[in-house]
Amino acid sequence: MKLQSASTRRLVFRLNDAERDWLVEVLSRYPVVPESHATLTRQGDASLREHEQLLRDSLTEQRHTLRARIKVWLAAPGRWLSAGRGHRLIVPREDGEWLLQVFNDVRVGSWLRLGAPEELTRDPGSLPVGQQMDFALMELSGVFQMVLLQALDEESGP
Amino acid sequence: MPTVMPDLDEQTRNRDTLEPGYRVVCWNDPVNFMVYVTHVFQRVFGWSRQKAEHHMRQVHEQGRSVLTRESLERAEFYVHQLQQYHLHATLERDE
Numbered sequence: 001m002k003l004q005s006a007s008t009r010r011l012v013f014r015l016n017d018a019e020r021d022w023l024v025e026v027l028s029r030y031p032v033v034p035e036s037h038a039t040l041t042r043q044g045d046a047s048l049r050e051h052e053q054l055l056r057d058s059l060t061e062q063r064h065t066l067r068a069r070i071k072v073w074l075a076a077p078g079r080w081l082s083a084g085r086g087h088r089l090i091v092p093r094e095d096g097e098w099l100l101q102v103f104n105d106v107r108v109g110s111w112l113r114l115g116a117p118e119e120l121t122r123d124p125g126s127l128p129v130g131q132q133m134d135f136a137l138m139e140l141s142g143v144f145q146m147v148l149l150q151a152l153d154e155e156s157g158p
Numbered sequence: 159m160p161t162v163m164p165d166l167d168e169q170t171r172n173r174d175t176l177e178p179g180y181r182v183v184c185w186n187d188p189v190n191f192m193v194y195v196t197h198v199f200q201r202v203f204g205w206s207r208q209k210a211e212h213h214m215r216q217v218h219e220q221g222r223s224v225l226t227r228e229s230l231e232r233a234e235f236y237v238h239q240l241q242q243y244h245l246h247a248t249l250e251r252d253e
Contacts, residue, residue: 042250055237055238055241100197100243101242104194108189111189120188120189145191145194146191
């Protein structure tokens with residue numbers, strides 16, 4: 001996935017077939033972080049329990065909103081254009097922030113499913129088969145996140 | 159007794175001085191990219207890149223950074239915002 005052009009309104013990426021399939025796979029996995037993961041305080045302050053519930057309710061609502069938005073977004077007319085052997089993906093700049101949140105949910109959630117290791121393995125082949133998909137999703141969502149982040153920082157072209 | 163009602167700004171100031179303060183803290187983890195953390199700080203707090211990078215480095219090198227001190231309501235707001243991006247952020251009493 002490479003940035004092809006950036007304007008004030010939109011970003012255009014070029015993807016090959018495999019990248020497109022993985023992008024759709026990553027987005028369709030959302031949400032991955034468990035709802036119980038959100039905490040307001042480190043030590044569990046009992047006096048703020050009600051506030052913590054509000055935080056969780058707010059994040060749950062966000063998950064529902066984003067999950068519905070992803071489906072509509074992926075299927076929107078003009079989202080994908082064929083480009084020779086590959087594809088062009090059109091991303092309005094205003095969608096950049098929620099897409100970053102989605103990619104990072106899949107990244108952090110996959111990391112949690114791996115047991116939240118302090119050191120990220122460089123040898124995914126050594127992982128149990130059941131965790132290799134989590135590792136792949138963590139890495140790929142990180143790649144998409146970084147490409148999008150760099151593109152959002154890109155100066156607008158003509 | 160006061161003969162006139164204090165204006166709203168004064169009421170707000172008085173409330174803020176009476177309310178306990180809360181720190182918004184961001185914790186280190188091995189999964190969030192440094193450049194992503196910097197970006198999120200800029201978006202949530204409206205900070206310059208330099209200030210955002212300073213706090214990101216604190217998180218990375220010292221394990222945590224106190225991002226701001228606020229009333230409970232404002233601190234909660236910032237924790238909500240940071241957690242929407244899945245940064246490990248919490249609040250604690252500023253004692």
